[in-house]
Amino acid sequence: MDDATARQLLVRVARGDEAAFERLYRAHSRRVYAYVLNLLKDPSRAEEVLVDAMHEVWRSAERFRGDAKFSTWLLGIARNKALLAYRSRRADEDHDDIDDLSETLAAEDDANGFAQLAQKQRREGVRQCMGKLTEEHRECLHLVFFEGYSIEDVAALQSVPENTVKTRLFHARQKMRNCLRLLLEREA
Known part of the structure; x- marks a missing residue:
């Protein structure tokens, strides 16, 4: 959805138009959810923040x-809501999903099993x-790259x-490059 359309819908939302709000929600909810999920690393909390952010848009x-x-x-609202959620409950460290790992390991019998495992390890490294x-x-x-x-x-x-x-961005890329280089050296 382009910005002009979103602004027109927002004017209608300000007048209480639920259909306009629903269109905004459908057009932007996935992106907001992905953004918040990246910040919080917790799908259920990201969903809560999405709902809070969209409720704030309505209000x-x-x-x-x-x-x-x-x-x-909208992302500014979501960011503020995510920071509040993060501060109220410190995020737990990410844990690998055991089912996903077992499926990948079971796939090692396939010709692509090792390639899938290597790809999963690279994603985990990133x-x-x-x-x-x-x-x-x-x-x-x-925000810039994804x-x-x-x-x-x-x-x-x-x-x-x-x-x-x-x-x-410069420092983030530099740190990512160094970190990934160290991980690759450990694997070798």
Whole structure:
């Protein structure tokens, strides 16, 4: 959904139009959920934050000033709700899903089993390295590379200058590169 359409729907939401709200929800909920899940690493808490964020959109639609894109404003709300959730209950460390691991190990009998296991280990390595980044670095990296946001949008979302976002991205990439290099050396 483009920004102009989202803004038009938001005006209708401010007047209590449930159908407009439903369209906004359908258009943006997956992206917000993915973003919050990346921050919290907990699907049920991410779902709660999504609901809280969308409820906030419903309650405060008339306060949207239009300084940023609707999606940036929405992710800002979601980010604040996620930070509140994180502070109220510290996130537990990610644990591998035993069922997924057992399926992968069982697949070793297949010709692709070892390739699947190697791919899973690489993904886990990236996840580990992302977990070692600061919250600011991880969020910048996720928004730019996984969500496709521009540096300008990330700066608006995080309420920092664009050069700060660029610096965070530089350091995040550098830390990821070093961390992944160490993991690869250990595997070799």
